[in-house]
Amino acid sequence: MLLALWAVLTGCPASAMPPHKLEMPDAIGLTTIPDSITTRMAVSDSLTVPGRTYAENGWLYRLRKDHYIDTRDESVRYPRFIDFCMRVYRWADRTFNSHDPNYVKGDGRNWKAMIVSDNWTDAYTFRPHKLSPIYMLSQPYANLGLTLKYMAVSLSYSVDVGTIFSGNKPQHNKWDFGFSCALFNIELHYWKNDGGTYIRRFAEYNHGQVIKKYFEGLTLTGYQAMGYYFFNNKKFSWGAAQSNSNNQLRSAGSAVLGFDVSSYTVDFDFTKLPTELLNVYDYPFDQYRFHYQSYRLIGGYSYNWVINKHLVANISAIPGMGISVSDYSSTYGATRMFSIGGKGAAALSYYNKRFFIGVNAALHLNGFINKRIGFASVIQNYQAAIGLKF
Numbered sequence: 547m548l549l550a551l552w553a554v555l556t557g558c559p560a561s562a563m564p565p566h567k568l569e570m571p572d573a574i575g576l577t578t579i580p581d582s583i584t585t586r587m588a589v590s591d592s593l594t595v596p597g598r599t600y601a602e603n604g605w606l607y608r609l610r611k612d613h614y615i616d617t618r619d620e621s622v623r624y625p626r627f628i629d630f631c632m633r634v635y636r637w638a639d640r641t642f643n644s645h646d647p648n649y650v651k652g653d654g655r656n657w658k659a660m661i662v663s664d665n666w667t668d669a670y671t672f673r674p675h676k677l678s679p680i681y682m683l684s685q686p687y688a689n690l691g692l693t694l695k696y697m698a699v700s701l702s703y704s705v706d707v708g709t710i711f712s713g714n715k716p717q718h719n720k721w722d723f724g725f726s727c728a729l730f731n732i733e734l735h736y737w738k739n740d741g742g743t744y745i746r747r748f749a750e751y752n753h754g755q756v757i758k759k760y761f762e763g764l765t766l767t768g769y770q771a772m773g774y775y776f777f778n779n780k781k782f783s784w785g786a787a788q789s790n791s792n793n794q795l796r797s798a799g800s801a802v803l804g805f806d807v808s809s810y811t812v813d814f815d816f817t818k819l820p821t822e823l824l825n826v827y828d829y830p831f832d833q834y835r836f837h838y839q840s841y842r843l844i845g846g847y848s849y850n851w852v853i854n855k856h857l858v859a860n861i862s863a864i865p866g867m868g869i870s871v872s873d874y875s876s877t878y879g880a881t882r883m884f885s886i887g888g889k890g891a892a893a894l895s896y897y898n899k900r901f902f903i904g905v906n907a908a909l910h911l912n913g914f915i916n917k918r919i920g921f922a923s924v925i926q927n928y929q930a931a932i933g934l935k936f
Contacts, residue, residue, distance in 0.1 A: 649795055661690075701722075745760075782850060800848055806844045816829065883914040901933075912925075
């Protein structure tokens with residue numbers, strides 16, 4: 547019948563009819579002809595990315611093969627709860643940590659470990675009303691520390707190198723904690739000096755010239771929390787130079803605005819002055835205690851200068867002002883005072899793939915002034931770090 551119908555419709559003999567092919571329904575992605583079967587797509591591949599099978603998307607497989615997992619890779623399969631946590635993280639990463647890729651590029655590494663040479667000094671200016679000032683500056687404390695960072699969170703600890711081999715109890719130590727993302731940076735600091743300092747100027751002694759007299763009557767305990775927002779957060783990365791994280795591709799800067807909250811306890815026992823200084827001491831009290839909390843608004847500017855594709859420098863100035871409140875244990879009792887403070891920072895970072903070297907300097911100012919006394923404490927920190935990203 548088919549041959550006759552062909553001849554009627556075409557006017558051609560039935561022998562000229564083209565060879566017949568039997569088409570089969572394509573229900574599961576297979577095209578079937580009598581002499582061959584060609585697979586277009588495996589069923590499981592619909593849940594993967596091109597070039598990777600369903601099994602190869604499992605998180606354990608990716609970890610064994612690559613030794614790390616890219617948290618931004620949405621094709622990786624996790625157990626249900628972990629998958630929920632990863633989706634929350636990716637949302638937060640897009641919301642709080644996204645950059646313009648023409649200016650900032652992530653390094654794709656979540657962990658970072660480094661050895662840090664951490665050196666710091668503390669300086670003090672002390673001036674009662676209508677009396678000559680005293681200036682103090684400690685010797686640099688050579689600390690050796692370790693820093694471990696995962697994603698946006700870092701933790702550091704350092705110890706006084708001079709006590710490692712001597713067996714003496716550390717007299718100067720510090721803790722630092724940080725949380726950083728594209729939008730903002732948060733810092734927590736703890737400083738303790740229980741070993742004294744050096745008096746560099748003392749009233750009119752030595753005609754007001756610089757001296758160096760050891761003074762063991764000083765103790766300091768300080769806590770500080772700072773947080774600040776970067777307005778140009780799409781094109782500027784604080785961590786590119788300051789913490790060796792992202793890669794700044796083009797130079798950019800950002801205005802900064804935030805807060806600074808601190809608590810300081812500082813004790814001066816001037817009965818422990820060297821004899822030659824006691825002879826000219828004319829302050830109304832033999833001992834002074836400052837126990838106060840400061841609350842300040844801070845603001846300024848931070849700039850990253852890209853020197854080449856491996857080298858970036860940063861300079862930042864973030865001053866602030868507000869109020870300081872002392873409690874009843876202080877020498878002058880409970881009172882409110884005008885407060886000054888803030889932070890200055892500079893950094894230089896070299897990175898090449900997973901390896902990096904960085905140096906930075908930071909200055910933290912904390913002080914107050916009223917009609918009876920003026921006081922300022924400055925913590926100066928200098929670091930050199932070498933580490934790996936993984």
